[in-house]
Amino acid sequence: MSIRRRLGTTLVASASAAVSLLSAGQALADDFSYNPPGTLVSGSGSGRFDETIYAPGMRFPIEEAPAFLNSQVWGHGGGSGPGGSQCDVENFSYPWWDNYCETRSWDMPLCPSGQGHQGQDIRAKSCEKNVHWVVAAEAGSVTNIGSYSVYITAADGTRYDYLHMGSVQVSVGQDVEKGQHIGKVSNEFGGTPTTVHMHFNLRQNVAGVGNVYVPPYLSLVTSYQALIGPPVEPAVGSLDEVSCDAIRGWTQSPSSPEAPIDVRLYFDGGPDTAIGHPFLADLSREDLCTAIGSCEHAFQVPPPLSLYDGVDHVVHATASDGSSNAPEVANSPMTMNCAFELPSGVRRRVADLDSANAWHFSPFWDEIAVSDGILSTIDEGEDLDRTPRLVATSSAPETLYLVDGGWRRAVSDEIVGVAWQFHPMGAEIISDEELAALPAGKPLRARPIVLRSASGDLWLVDDAPGPGSTGPGGLGGSGDDGDGATPDGDGDDVSGSCDCVVGRAPASSAWTTVFAAFVAAGVARRRLARGRRGTRP
Amino acid sequence: MNRTLPFSALWGTLLAAAPMMLASSACDAPPDPRSSDDSPGAETTAQKQPAVNERIGGARAVEELHVAWPERSKIDAAVLSRAPSEARDAISKAVVPVLLPRAGVLVEQARVVAKPAFVAASMDGSAEESGLHLSISATKIVHRHAGIDRVAPARSVRAGRPAWVLQNEGIWSVSWEENGVSYVVDLECARPSEDARCATEDRVLAIVEDLAFVGGSFETRGGAK
Structure with missing residues (x-):
């Protein structure tokens, strides 16, 4: 017709x-x-x-x-x-x-x-x-x-x-x-x-x-x-590691090889059935410079804490350049099987869900349910502030501190900042003198660990407030002030009575291991620079 | 102190910065959106390539919300019992608290879809509700985007909860936050121009106020299955 x-x-x-x-x-x-x-x-x-x-x-x-x-x-x-x-x-x-x-x-x-x-x-x-x-x-x-x-x-x-x-x-x-x-x-x-x-x-x-x-x-x-349009070469990538320390890999668009693109992570389902968690794969990784001709295409995120339950969870990753075709990357899917080991420290009450949201604590990424028995094995510390106060100085705007109970706690590096969803652009700029007046406390842990009780209360596992293990350092704007910027590794696991522990666990202190893994990966971030571009007039 | 940024606006601020970075990539001379109604078509610049979203590395663009489950004792068993058995089965698997209308016959027609991120109920009216289509959905997902300024609705529903009351091609739509998650109710009339039930917002608001909690999975752990 x-x-x-x-x-x-x-x-x-x-x-x-x-x-x-x-x-x-x-x-x-x-x-x-x-x-x-x-x-x-x-x-x-x-x-x-x-x-x-x-x-x-x-x-x-x-x-x-x-x-x-x-x-x-x-x-x-x-x-x-x-x-x-x-x-x-x-x-x-x-x-x-x-x-x-x-x-x-x-x-x-x-x-x-x-x-x-x-x-x-x-x-x-x-x-x-x-x-x-x-x-x-x-x-x-x-x-x-x-x-x-x-x-x-x-x-x-x-x-x-x-x-x-x-x-x-x-x-x-x-x-x-x-x-x-x-x-x-x-x-x-x-x-x-x-x-x-x-x-x-x-x-x-x-x-x-x-x-x-x-x-x-x-x-x-x-x-x-x-x-x-003409057929476009699909994005590529690789899921290099899915472990209890990190999910890492890279993505790249052949049509725009220099520009970082997203990776989308799916847990226990593929793109059609599970929630896709997009992350910009923009970390610099030296091996990629030669392997794919461009360095800043890596991603690395801590595995979701809510999946530390001792059973297998299948992780899919796709390379998403915004086109209709977001192919699964090489080696995907992989399986994670992680048990939760309770780190040492104190538990700090999160006031309510509004406060949890203000801290950007995610029920998926940052929280895990525990029994009241487990909860009772941890001493109770000071309540967490309702909202985080993040500060930096104009002389070192990318060196972040959390002001916590009067102490300044270093956000050790960008990886820790990402884990906590902290970023320099969210920091309050204070003078060097104001910062120096704050006593140096223990650095922020590598990632937030939030326990959810049977009644739904939320508790952050943290260090007790107090001086940093290495003492205060200079504040001359170098961003390398030595005031406890390295996790002190005192998050020892609870052994014995922890009835939530199933399956394999990190051999050493979980958070020291996580940090060490990040460092060992040789990851250098350019995200701070990327984020700050937005401040240009 | 040179600059103060409320932390609660952190990621919104970060993401809001992204469009500034894009100004030359997608649109060499971006029009002032507030004067676009004066832009004659012949003078507009046709574009060939759009921008790709630029985001802040590490920021979670898709986030799960904390579900605040009502107590099981709050379940309206009378309303739940009127839902079809397939719907009751789906309700028991819902990742967010399910709300259904108390009054009328709509609940008897409910078809419920329960997925890892959302639950949705669809109802076609019959008898006195003939010609009505009701959709009720709830999600525990929030999307964080660049360039979105915080906007608070002026209206409220269900004991003062801020709500958007919108219309979409004759379909009334109300959205609000409750139990820590986001709800949307859409009311569509088969013949919107002739049906008094869709002539004003009154009917949809009455339905929203009348919604009863009928259950869910009471699952609190995040994550997709």
């Missing part, structure tokens, strides 16, 4: 519109261009300039190119448009237009005006309804089907909304794969006329805002480029 005949039978369209449609079909992928994010059609409101790709690696949600992002309301055939038919060639032409935040009367927290359009209107290659397939942008579960909406929620909680479809192919509860047919572009709107298009939303629970519609534009741009 020709496009012209379909038009005659399914749409009320003028002859000129049909001609325009034929022209639209000639749009070539090579001609693709798009306006910057936040640039709306003139007169249609204030857009949000936002370069974040909220759904990196998603698949473009229309099966075939070309497709066109623009406003259905302010376009031809729309209620506020320039007139003409919805099939006008201009609606099926590049460049694309963002229409997130386009004028609406309802609240939208991320829009400049506080109100606006929640998502992006997408037209397929022609204005025919129920012809062009809509496909799942990401693998996930169908969590709701309304009369004109389909929601698919991915493993990381991101919700992908597909509106106005016809011929819906999925049902609630069904698991779908990325790229799977879910319906066809149509104009379903509960009996209300709308143009033939697909309205696409991304919804996420965003820190500092809440569960809101986030800008989908650049996620659509990147996924479309992947759809229409």
Whole structure:
């Protein structure tokens, strides 16, 4: 069936519109261009300039190119448009237009005006309804089907909304794969006329805002480029080690070999079923300089403490450069089997969950459940402050200290800072004199160890407040003041009665071992410099 | 003291810095978003290559929240018993506390999906609820992004919890935080332009206020399975 005949039978369209449609079909992928994010059609409101790709690696949600992002309301055939038919060639032409935040009367927290359009209107290659397939942008579960909406929620909680479809192919509860047919572009709107298009939303629970519609534009741009562009050599990488000390490896994009890309770690499931934990693989590792021609592509994170339960946990790693193809890296998956050994020290009460969140204690990465019997073997120390106070001086802004009970405790290096989610940009700058006035306490341990009691109380295992083992050093701005910047290794394991210990454990003090492993790896970080670039005017 | 940055805003601040680094990579002359409605199409700059997210190494962009489980005694057994058996089975596996509506017949139609990061219930109305579609979801995942300023909703639901009350193509949507996790309720009418239940926010807010705790896995350990 020709496009012209379909038009005659399914749409009320003028002859000129049909001609325009034929022209639209000639749009070539090579001609693709798009306006910057936040640039709306003139007169249609204030857009949000936002370069974040909220759904990196998603698949473009229309099966075939070309497709066109623009406003259905302010376009031809729309209620506020320039007139003409919805099939006008201009609606099926590049460049694309963002229409997130386009004028609406309802609240939208991320829009400049506080109100606006929640998502992006997408037209397929022609204005025919129920012809062009809509496909799942990401693998996930169908969590709701309304009369004109389909929601698919991915493993990381991101919700992908597909509106106005016809011929819906999925049902609630069904698991779908990325790229799977879910319906066809149509104009379903509960009996209300709308143009033939697909309205696409991304919804996420965003820190500092809440569960809101986030800008989908650049996620659509990147996924479309992947759809229409030449085949791109997939990202590569390796999972070099999964042990009780560290998860380490590297990733690289052959198309952009100098730029660090993400690794995504999955535990006890693959990308379609488990939560992906992205980390920027930007550590410098000498062996990579020659092996892959660029040094700063390594990653190294401490294993999740919540998985120290003496049973096998499968760890998958993918190399994610933002394209739709995020392949599993070499040697993935690997298995970790770690038992928890209670380090010595005191337990310090975390006031409540708000305080735990302020410290960025993660129930997955930093916490482990213990019995009350275990808990009772540790002396109780001072309560933890409700929020951490991180300080540095202008003469050594990247040398961090936690002010804790009047003591300054060194954040020994960047690896420790990462483990605690501390960063120089979050530090309060104080004078050298103010810092010197704070007595040197014990350095921060290599990573936070948070115990969760049966009743849900949280306790940080820590050193008792007191002077650092090596005493205070100079504060002349060298960042090497010798004030206890090396863990003192007094986190001896509890032996005997610890009923949570199953399986193998580090042979020596767990935290000394962790630290030693980091040092032995010869990891040199450039993250501080990277982070501080953001302070440039 | 030269500079003070509230620690609670640490990662938000770190990530917020990233767009500044990108100004020349994705958009040589980024438009002022607040004046974009004056930008004639012919003068806009078509782009060829977008930026990739630049992040701070080591920062956790996807984080799990602490689930604050209500006591088991708080389960509304009457509401739970009205849910289909398949739904009750899924509820028992939910990683976050499940809320379902007390009133009406919607709960009898509930289809529940329980996954490692979220739980979602979908309900089609029948009888007096005919033409209503209700979606209730909750997630323990929070995403940290660059360039997001803290924004607090002005509205509140369920005993003063700050809430966003939004609309999406005629679908009413309310989101708020409770039990340490994020909830979203969406109410869709089959014929939104003709249905008084979707003409205002009243119905969806009434549903939100009426939600009852019906259970979950009571799992507190983080991690995906």
